[in-house]
Amino acid sequence: MSALLLGIFYVSMAGAALAIEFLFGALHLIPHGRKTQIIEESIRWNYTSILDLVFLVLGLLLVIRFLRTGGPAMLRMMSDSGEASDANHEHRAA
Helix, strand or coil, X not given: CHHHHHHHHHXXXXXXXXXXXXXXXXXXXXXXXXXXXXXXCCCXXXXXXXXXXXXXXXXXXXXXXXXXXXXXXXXXXXXXXXXXXXXXXXXXXX
């Protein structure tokens, strides 16, 4: 069924693209000449580069603080206590 849907969607997409191309060609809406300039961008320092670095350092400091203050152990404790409290709750309800 999925292969049939894929085929139908592909044929309808290709047919729509051809119809639009022929329609635009008949109405002379396709430009013949291109008046564009290609500007080659280079890596440069600007305010977004500085902000990226500032927040990269801030994120690194927060990760270091999380690891030094026992964050992973706290997360393990929280996930273990959640499963244990659910099991205790089920035994009390029965």
